[in-house]
Amino acid sequence: MGKGFAPVKAKPEKPPAKRAKLTPISQIQADLSSYFTDIKAPRVNRTKKHLLKDIAFLGLMRYTLVVFG
Numbered sequence: 001m002g003k004g005f006a007p008v009k010a011k012p013e014k015p016p017a018k019r020a021k022l023t024p025i026s027q028i029q030a031d032l033s034s035y036f037t038d039i040k041a042p043r044v045n046r047t048k049k050h051l052l053k054d055i056a057f058l059g060l061m062r063y064t065l066v067v068f069g
Helices: 025-037 052-068
Strands: none
Touching: 025 052
16 A cells, blocks of 8 residues: 555535425415315215315325325
């Protein structure tokens, strides 16, 4: 090892990553709510304790937590 290690070359600096603009939560909620209002509830009126869009939303959130959590 008469020559030793090779000199370390300086890496060019990367420009800082651009941050994406976040969508406001109120807009996300309105968009999700509009999707669920179009779904027809195939249940009898006497068994409707909760709105179908609420049940579907909770199911979607549960699925998201299981997959990405």
